[in-house]
Amino acid sequence: MKGKNWREALIERVKPYRFRYDEPLAGYTSFRIGGPADLLVEINTRDELERLVSHCEREGIPWLLLGRGSNVLIKDQGLGGVVLHLGPDFGRIAVDGVHVRAGAAAPLALVAETAARHGLSGLEFASGIPGSLGGGIFMNAGAYGNEMKDVVVSAEVYQPGEGIISLTKEGLELGYRTSRLQRSGGILLEALLQLTPGEEESIRAKMKALNAKRRAKQPLEYPSAGSVFKRPEGAYAGRLIEEAGLKGKTVGKAQVSPKHAGFIINLGGATARDVLTLIEEVRTEVYQRTGYWLEPELRILGRE
Ligand SMILES: Cc1cc2nc3c(=O)[nH]c(=O)nc-3n(C[C@H](O)[C@H](O)[C@H](O)COP(=O)(O)OP(=O)(O)OC[C@H]3O[C@@H](n4cnc5c(N)ncnc54)[C@H](O)[C@@H]3O)c2cc1C
Known part of the structure; x- marks a missing residue:
């Protein structure tokens, strides 16, 4: 600098x-x-x-x-x-027929809610994901058998050195918790989503049921970053961690959630060092017991 x-x-x-x-x-x-x-x-x-x-x-x-x-x-x-x-101008949401155009800063839950209000189905899975539309596409966020890839048509991206470019769904290279944006350094500005017509009541009922499932299974009462690890091929990270007897394992104020072993929770005042130490201990223990080497899903950022 x-x-x-x-x-x-x-x-x-x-x-x-x-x-x-x-x-x-x-x-x-x-x-x-x-x-x-x-x-x-x-x-x-x-x-x-x-x-x-x-x-x-x-x-x-x-x-x-x-x-x-x-x-x-x-x-x-x-x-x-x-x-x-x-800022807020990047959070606009507009509906036109079966299409929703939304800015990157729009909360996914709000995009899902807007779609429901217009009788549009396809985003029920996203109504309990606490990220933004931009973060959701960057991560190709998904839940309960659906992912952003199912609804994205195209996006406008600011590509440093090139300016604003348009990318189709294929161009965004959406895969399991990955996208081209993770490799290109592009900033998603807005996206066009395509949904299907449905009954508002049944869309809301589905959202309610999925969110009740989330509340029952996930430790939403504590701060966390959701699932810490990606799903390894042929297994579930949470199950491997649970089977390794690591539920409730604690470092400082960071704990493997006793409710859902795939989550690490902040018991209050946890440091990043606590979480990173716990992540490494969990990975090592799971590897020694099962042979699976867990890869973090959350993005670890910052200076040493
Ligand atoms: C309680 C809880 C439950 C969760 N449940 C799920 C779930 O069911 N499914 C799931 O997939 N995830 C889940 N998550 C994880 C998280 O909500 C998603 O990954 C979400 O999509 C991240 O969006 P964000 O805006 O918070 O991104 P951030 O955390 O702010 O950023 C994540 C990455 O995206 C990049 N990014 C953000 N916006 C843009 C943009 N506009 N352009 C380019 N890059 C960008 C950032 O640089 C960063 O590298 C959960 C998290 C929590 C805390």
């Missing part, structure tokens, strides 16, 4: 919607864990986004986009450079 006044220079150039220096990030994550960002910037237009990212790229300033922070573990030392947040 060039010069000690790089933050002032960036603010001057980008004129973002909102910004904060040395902002603790715990409050921006569902885990309630994470050290400070050197600079947190909220932008509200595509123009601000282009100016910010191209300035950072040119000046060698690291940047990272955070969605609703429900699939990340931010280290205790925080994040160097700029953490970028999309």
Whole structure:
């Protein structure tokens, strides 16, 4: 990063919607864990986004986009450079026939709710996923036999160095908890989804049933980042962890949930170090007992 006044220079150039220096990030994550960002910037237009990212790229300033922070573990030392947040104008949702066009910052639950209100089926699975549309497509989020891939038609993406590009569903390369965005560094701006006509009442009944199932099985009463590990081929991470006798295993204030072994919960005041140590202990133990090496699903971010 060039010069000690790089933050002032960036603010001057980008004129973002909102910004904060040395902002603790715990409050921006569902885990309630994470050290400070050197600079947190909220932008509200595509123009601000282009100016910010191209300035950072040119000046060698690291940047990272955070969605609703429900699939990340931010280290205790925080994040160097700029953490970028999309403002309210990126959260718009519009319905046209069987199509829903929504901005990246729109909460998935709100997109699902809007679809239900218009008698559109296909997003019931997403109504209990606490992320944003952008994070949902970046992760190809899924639950109960469905995933974002089933409903996405196309997306507009800001690709640093190229500008705004349109990608079809195929171009987004959506796979199990993966997408092209994880490899390209592109920022999803908005997406077009295609749903099917249905009865509002039965759509809502399905959403209610799935969310009741979630509440019964998942430790939603504690901060977490959802499932910590990806599903290994031919097995379930939660089951392997449970069979290894690790339910309830605790490091500091981080615990393998006694309710759902696939979740690590924050008992209150857990550090990222607690969670990372627990993740490594769980992986090692599961590997020794079963031969499966679990890969984290959550994104581990931040400086050492
Ligand atoms: C209680 C709980 C239950 C959950 N249940 C499920 C579930 O059933 N199924 C499931 O798949 N997940 C689940 N999750 C995980 C999480 O909600 C999803 O992965 C969600 O899609 C993440 O979205 P986000 O906006 O929070 O992303 P963040 O956590 O903010 O970011 C995750 C990654 O996406 C990137 N990103 C975010 N927005 C964009 C964008 N616009 N463009 C490019 N990159 C972007 C970030 O840079 C980061 O690398 C659960 C989490 C919790 C806490």
